[in-house]
Amino acid sequence: MCRTDQEPEPDPDPDLDTTDAAFISLLEDSAEELYDQAPCGYLSTLMDGTxxxxxxxLLDWxxxxxxxxxxxxxxxxxxTVGGKLYHETHFAPTLQMQGEINGVALEIKAAGRQRMPVLVTSRVKTSNDGEPMLIRTTVFDARDRRAYETELLRSRQLAEEARRQAEADRKRLQEALAVLQQSLLPAALPAVPGLEAASYYHTASPDLLGGDFYDLFPVGADRWAFFLGDVCGKGPQAAAVTSLTRYTLRAAALHxxxxxxxxxxLNTVLYEHYTSGDARYCTVVFGFLLPDGDRFRVHLxxxxxxxALIQRADGTADYLPTPGGMLVGVLPGAQFTTAHTELLPGDTLLLYTDGLTEARIGPDRMLYGEHALHDFAGAQPPAGPQALVTALRGLLASFGExxxxxxALLALGVPAVAVTLRAAPVSEDLT
Known part of the structure; x- marks a missing residue:
């Protein structure tokens, strides 16, 4: 049997109604205050912009x-005028097509006739039927951002100026170092009757002075001297020792x-230098050339x-062994090794520094080595010093990093068709 009477619902709590009403009123006040006192500007416009x-x-701004x-x-x-133009040409058309546009940089006419950079975001509010009713716009103060961007741009400009200045300074330094490096080498090899000579200097770093050196010069009517060597280390100190070494060798060869x-x-001079505080030494090959008919006798x-390596006219290549020679400038009584040979027509004598044989090649960075150099020279046609140096320049370039x-490379050779020279007097026999 169903009940037809219903119990009356309890009366609502009057205190609860009062609290809800106050809370709702507070929310309304807070929302209005938030809108009006927000840290950004708000405005609503009709579709015509009013x-x-x-x-x-925003009014305060x-x-x-x-x-x-x-x-x-x-x-x-x-x-501002520029802002109006941008609004008409870009802002308004984009808003009309897409219904919103975000974070557009504009400038407003602020108090005191100041330009104020702002970021503007606008959205179109539509009716239930999808008809546009008004435009709601938020305006953010971009003065701090503009100042930051200006400072950032200035910092980038300063950094770029500093980079350009550093690059210019580095270029000037490289040019000065190149000139100084060239001053440690002969400007050009002299013309020796009946002999062809070729040289090359490869600089591994344009920012550092190297210690490699070579020279070819006359020491008498029919006698020529040559040398090639390497001072340990790099930089100005190494260059100073290189200069000392070159002039010492040239002076000693004359006497x-x-x-x-x-x-x-040379060892006496460098050892004194070595013990005075600059512990630098060098390796060097020094020799005399004496013409003898269609050939040159070599004593080194x-x-x-x-x-040294000799490429013979028949296409073979052999080292001229000089085992046991000591470093120059380290010990007061250093021992040196001698060797004798003859350069016949078509032969080429090659002197080189260890930058060539100690190059790192392949993915495992293995040493190139003297064996590989021997094979390389043997594979080149015996076309004279210049051709051999040219081939070696290509080899050096292939090593890359x-x-x-x-x-340093110095090649001396007798042309295959040689001019017969006067035989040396007996008094000038090198032995």
């Missing part, structure tokens, strides 16, 4: 009263026909330097 509502924050703006001004009236004695003189001595030390 301002229907604006908050106090503009230095205007609400009565001067609402219903009397359009949004574009708040913008003594024995290449071992020439190296002993080595102080700790890689053996594996070539991390300077390399």
């Amino acid at each position: 301002i229907a509502k604006i908050n106090a924050t 503009l230095g205007l009263e609400r009565s001067q703006v609402v219903g009397r001004m359009r949004f574009t009236d708040l913008l 003594d026909p024995d290449p071992v004695n020439v190296l002993r003189t 001595a080595s102080g700790g330097h890689p053996s 594996g070539l991390d030390d300077d390399t």
Whole structure:
């Protein structure tokens, strides 16, 4: 049996109604205050741009009263001339097509006739039927951002100026170092009757002075001297020792026909320099050339330097061994090794520094080595010093970053069709 009477519902709590009403009123007040006192500008405009509502924050930026703006001004009236043009050509068309536009940089006419950079976001509010009713716009103060961007741009400009200045300074330094490096080498090899000579200097780093050196010069009517070597280290100190070494060798060669004695003189000079605080030494090959008919006799001595290589006219290549020669400038009584040979028509004598044989090649960065150099020279046609140096320049270029030390090359050879020269007097016999 169903009950037809219903118990009356309890009366609502009057205190709860009062609390809800107060809370709702507080929310309404807070929402209105948030809109009006927000840290950004708010405004609503009709579709023609007439301002229907604006908050106090934006009015404060503009230095205007609400009565001067609402219903009397359009949004574009708040913008600078440039801002108006951008609004008409880009802002308004984009908003009309897409219904919203975000974070557009504009400038408004702020209080005191100041330009104020702002970021503007606008959205179109539509009716239930999808008809546009009004435009809601948020305006953010971009002065701090503009200042930051200006400072950032200035910092980038300063950094770019500093980079350009550093690059210019580096270029000037490289040019100065190149000139100084060239001053440590002969400007050009002299013309020796019946002999062809070629040289090359590869600089591993344009920012550092190398210690490699070479020379070819006359020491008498029918006698020529040559040398090639390498001072340890790089930089100005190494360059100073290189200069000292070159001039010592040239001076000693004029007074003594024995290449071992020439190296002993150099050793004395460098050892004194070595013990005075600059612990630098060098390796060097020094020799004399004496024309003898269609050939040249060679008498040389080595102080700790890689053996010279001879490319013969028949296409073979062999080292001219100089084992046991000591470093120059380290010990007061250093011992040096001598070697003798003859350069016949078509033969070429090659001197080189260890930047060539100690180059790192391949993915495992293995040493190129003297064996590979021997094979390379043997594979080249015996076309004379210049052709051999040209081929070696191509080889050096192929090493790329594996070539991390300077390399000097000096090649001396007798042309295949040689001019017969006067035989040397007996008094000038090198032995």
